[in-house]
Amino acid sequence: MFRSAALIVFATVLASAADAPKAKSKAPTAAEVFDPKAPVLFADDFSAGTFSAKWRFSQNADYGVVTPDPELIRIVDAPDLPGKKAVRFSVVRAPDVFRSEISLPHENGWNERWYGERVLIPKEWVRDPAKPVDIVMQWHALPGNFRATYPNLEISVNDDRWLMRQSFGDPKNKPTRRETKFDDRVQPGVWTSWVIHAKWSPNDDGLIQVWKDGKLVADLKGPNTYGTIGLEYTPYLKTGIYHPEWHVSQEGVKRRFDADKPVAPHKVVYVTDLKVGDARAKYEDVVPK
DSSP, X not given: OTTSHHHHHHHHHHHHHHTSOOOBOOOOOHHHHOXXXXXXXXXXXXXXXXXXXXXXXXXXXEEEESSOOTTTEEEXXXXXXXXXXXXXXXXXXXXXXXXXXXXXXXXXXXXXXXXEEEEEOXXXXXXXXXXXXXXXXXXXXXXXXXXXXXXXXXEEEETTEEEEEXXXXXXXXXXXXXXXXEEEEOOTTSEEEEEEEEEOOSSTTOEEEEEETXXXXXXXXXXXXXXXXXXXEEOEEEEEEEOGGGOOOSHHHHHHHHHOOOSOOEEEEEEEEEXXXXXXXXHHHHSOO
């Protein structure tokens, strides 16, 4: 179904659109997005059917897009969740068609935060063991006095498993990178509930705890952010789908892309029930119900 002529035409259109200039929006600030009056600072289940002005959109190499392309990012009826809405994120294989994500702003200083989210890898998902990493959640670093390229934390689909990766320390002189492959297999067609508790810090007081469907699958203490970029900030949450193999800005990557015979040329992910809590929050406050 993914190799139809219509899909090929669609991918070509997207590739051409990637080169066109996009209107930009002013990024909302943390003060405009997060409400400190309650332990849950932010919540969105997309039930209004339209995007709140608190979200920012990323499409391929374009950040701050005003109106997302509905072929890449749109709100739909949540599959197998009657009466609920979700965001459908899609990318179709074409040069530099690799990302469809929404994001929240970073916050100044090192903050303790709770995050809740529900993610669906659909039944139509095709495994591609040779190109396995599809990032569905990431907490990203800000450029400081040099660019930090790796997310401080990410949760990805890795072939048929869930994968968590971290990057922290000194990105200028080779950051520390760590990955944890969870035992549970990805179940296409089944919603997965995630809760992440983070004490963001470049020091030993840092903490990352991750629950998947109510089960604690990671409990890691110690540094979890970059501490040498001249900024103290809480990483910002991005969610959707990011397939790095289709970002072909480098010549070597482009040659591999052109020579590759894709197994899975179309990728779709659904997300709903997002919450962000502060240090006063508990697991029960952010877990998708």
